[in-house]
Amino acid sequence: MTDRNTDAGSSLAALNQWVLEVARLTRPENIHWCDGSDSENDALIQKMLADGTLIKLNEETHPGSYLHRSHPDDVARVEHLTFVCTTERDDAGPNNHWMAPDLAHQQMDSLFDGCMEGRTMYVVPYCMGPIDSPLSRCGVEITDSPYVVANMRIMTRMGAAALARIEREGTFVKGLHSTGDLNPDRRFIMHFPEELSIQSFGSGYGGNALLGKKCHALRIASHQARNEGWLAEHMLILGIENPQGETHYIAAAFPSACGKTNLAMLIPPQSYVEKGWKVWTVGDDICWMRPGPDGRLWAINPEAGFFGVAPGTSDKSNPNALASIQRNTIFTNVAVTEDNQPWWEGLDKRVPKTDWKGNAFDASKGPAAHPNSRFTVSAKQCPSYSPHAEDAQGVPISAIVFGGRRASLVPLVFEARDWTHGVLVGAAMGSETTAAATGAVGVMRRDPMAMKPFCGYNFADYFGHWLSMENAGSKMPKVFHVNWFRKGDDGSFLWPGFGDNIRVLEWMIKRVKDEVGAETTPIGHLPKAGDLNLDGVQLSAEADTKLFGYEREGWAHEFASIAEYLQEYGPRMPKALLEECANTQARMAG
Numbered sequence: 001m002t003d004r005n006t007d008a009g010s011s012l013a014a015l016n017q018w019v020l021e022v023a024r025l026t027r028p029e030n031i032h033w034c035d036g037s038d039s040e041n042d043a044l045i046q047k048m049l050a051d052g053t054l055i056k057l058n059e060e061t062h063p064g065s066y067l068h069r070s071h072p073d074d075v076a077r078v079e080h081l082t083f084v085c086t087t088e089r090d091d092a093g094p095n096n097h098w099m100a101p102d103l104a105h106q107q108m109d110s111l112f113d114g115c116m117e118g119r120t121m122y123v124v125p126y127c128m129g130p131i132d133s134p135l136s137r138c139g140v141e142i143t144d145s146p147y148v149v150a151n152m153r154i155m156t157r158m159g160a161a162a163l164a165r166i167e168r169e170g171t172f173v174k175g176l177h178s179t180g181d182l183n184p185d186r187r188f189i190m191h192f193p194e195e196l197s198i199q200s201f202g203s204g205y206g207g208n209a210l211l212g213k214k215c216h217a218l219r220i221a222s223h224q225a226r227n228e229g230w231l232a233e234h235m236l237i238l239g240i241e242n243p244q245g246e247t248h249y250i251a252a253a254f255p256s257a258c259g260k261t262n263l264a265m266l267i268p269p270q271s272y273v274e275k276g277w278k279v280w281t282v283g284d285d286i287c288w289m290r291p292g293p294d295g296r297l298w299a300i301n302p303e304a305g306f307f308g309v310a311p312g313t314s315d316k317s318n319p320n321a322l323a324s325i326q327r328n329t330i331f332t333n334v335a336v337t338e339d340n341q342p343w344w345e346g347l348d349k350r351v352p353k354t355d356w357k358g359n360a361f362d363a364s365k366g367p368a369a370h371p372n373s374r375f376t377v378s379a380k381q382c383p384s385y386s387p388h389a390e391d392a393q394g395v396p397i398s399a400i401v402f403g404g405r406r407a408s409l410v411p412l413v414f415e416a417r418d419w420t421h422g423v424l425v426g427a428a429m430g431s432e433t434t435a436a437a438t439g440a441v442g443v444m445r446r447d448p449m450a451m452k453p454f455c456g457y458n459f460a461d462y463f464g465h466w467l468s469m470e471n472a473g474s475k476m477p478k479v480f481h482v483n484w485f486r487k488g489d490d491g492s493f494l495w496p497g498f499g500d501n502i503r504v505l506e507w508m509i510k511r512v513k514d515e516v517g518a519e520t521t522p523i524g525h526l527p528k529a530g531d532l533n534l535d536g537v538q539l540s541a542e543a544d545t546k547l548f549g550y551e552r553e554g555w556a557h558e559f560a561s562i563a564e565y566l567q568e569y570g571p572r573m574p575k576a577l578l579e580e581c582a583n584t585q586a587r588m589a590g
């Protein structure tokens with residue numbers, strides 16, 4: 001496999017040439033190279049206020065903050081229109097939609113033909129990760145959307161410093177984006193991992209349009225990571241500091257809208273705060289990890305901001321997120337109150353005046369804020385932002401956590417037997433779908449490592465890559481699985497979740513430090529009664545069995561379906577993983 005644009009030295013010439021090529025195709029009125037300065041941002045904001053792209057929010061309560069209302073058909077990622085275009089179909093795998101690169105280029109060229117007439121074309125150089133980190137990677141997004149530019153400025157290190165790094169380094173990911181006419185029939189999100197390039201047309205929504213995020217930092221980066229021996233994952237990163245002042249870092253993969261931002265910003269219950277426990281936020285969505293000289297995995301957050309789900313965010317559920325978004329925040333598709341403050345379901349008891357489409361709010365017509373409405377804000381505004389979040393070498397990872405949204409069967413927490421079993425636990429993940437992507441909500445689907453929508457290559461090869469991370473000299477993190485979403489017979493959540501999730505993290509750290517034993521079952525190790533601190537938590541008798549038990553019959557069914565799922569990948573699926581699965585099934589039968 002060769003990656004084409006790696007010609008160091010002539011990188012700026014290559015960039016210039018590509019920009020001119022794109023301009024010839026898209027025919028913009030102007031070309032603007034973004035330097036990332038405040039004055040540039042101010043001018044963009046003024047332009048967007050003037051043409052209605054942004055609406056100013058209450059300056060007293062939310063200084064420097066704006067509302068954007070997207071087209072009502074353009075509110076989430078579009079997985080059915082997202083393609084991985086590798087030369088060989090099997091390199092994209094059954095987990096991706098595939099199109100031959102030539103055909104995809106033909107199709108995209110005709111969409112981009114003249115699409116920027118009368119518009120300004122913005123050239124956005126950006127760096128994913130701290131600007132001085134060897135783990136970081138750069139890209140350039142060309143876009144005709146000032147909203148995208150303003151968001152990229154918050155979400156990445158954008159502008160002059162990134163351009164200088166590109167010039168030094170020679171390699172960058174090429175991203176081309178146009179909102180086109182926002183017609184869903186003319187919408188495609190195309191990835192060309194072998195060319196390190198992305199082409200996105202017809203959507204302004206975050207995951208489809210902020211190309212540094214899912215398109216670059218996951219789909220393209222996962223391909224680069226495989227070639228270069230590292231991991232690009234859909235994971236939050238947090239630091240948990242114990243009363244002795246030791247901090248352990250945990251990376252956790254949950255599918256979209258399944259609790260990454262909330263866990264990353266966790267505020268412990270009062271009893272924990274009093275003892276001196278703290279949680280530090282390193283990242284809330286994406287994690288790039290690489291083995292360090294000491295054999296441990298070292299991780300950076302490639303992003304500079306949070307593109308978080310608004311509904312459900314409150315001073316009870318996530319006070320750190322709420323504190324972060326009091327100023328300098330772009331809100332997308334939220335409702336507004338009488339006095340022009342942003343509002344969403346779960347924030348407080350006020351009744352908004354206007355819904356996310358800009359109509360007078362009418363409770364009979366559905367929620368006021370779109371269920372996938374979002375805030376974009378700099379990570380620096382988060383009170384729990386880790387002092388080590390920008391460390392060039394990253395932070396060392398002690399534990400990897402997988403988790404899904406599972407109303408039944410799956411207990412609160414279990415630990416994998418070893419690395420290979422841990423890879424199986426990740427590969428076997430299932431979760432109920434959410435509003436973060438278009439389509440039905442609440443349907444259980446396999447979402448290995450929370451990467452179903454984001455892995456830029458064949459899952460069989462991806463699992464093989466994960467298995468290969470353990471080798472002589474490596475000190476792999478322990479692997480756990482959690483489920484905050486188990487429901488009781490009456491349909492309510494059995495576990496309080498949010499701040500109380502620290503109880504589960506504390507148990508994990510005790511396991512990492514070998515301070516407690518565990519109950520061994522065929523799915524892995526469960527906490528022994530008394531080892532997980534439940535002081536002050538009121539659990540029903542039903543919760544006690546459902547959160548901490550192993551349900552033999554249900555798991556046998558689950559694993560029959562997991563085995564079938566892994567078989568779908570055919571002979572490329574690593575034997576070691578199939579054997580681990582069979583081995584787990586044998587334990588269940590025995």
Ligand SMILES: Nc1nc2c(ncn2[C@@H]2O[C@H](COP(=O)(O)OP(=O)(O)OP(=O)(O)O)[C@@H](O)[C@H]2O)c(=O)[nH]1
Pocket residue numbers: 254255256257258259260261262263284285307308309311312313317436484485493496497498501
């Ligand atoms: N019951 C329960 N709900 C939770 C918990 N943590 C998060 N949630 C809810 O899950 C939804 C999504 O949470 P987020 O933290 O925004 O999810 P995310 O994984 O960061 O989502 P993306 O940004 O789409 O990747 C919100 O409605 C939260 O209120 C928890 O511990 N228990």
Ligand SMILES: O=C([O-])CC(=O)C(=O)O
Pocket residue numbers: 077205206207208213214255256257285307436437
């Ligand atoms: O990608 C997006 O638009 C938002 C997000 O974090 C996800 O869906 O996982």
Ligand SMILES: [Mn+2]
Pocket residue numbers: 234255256257285
């Ligand atoms: Mn996400």
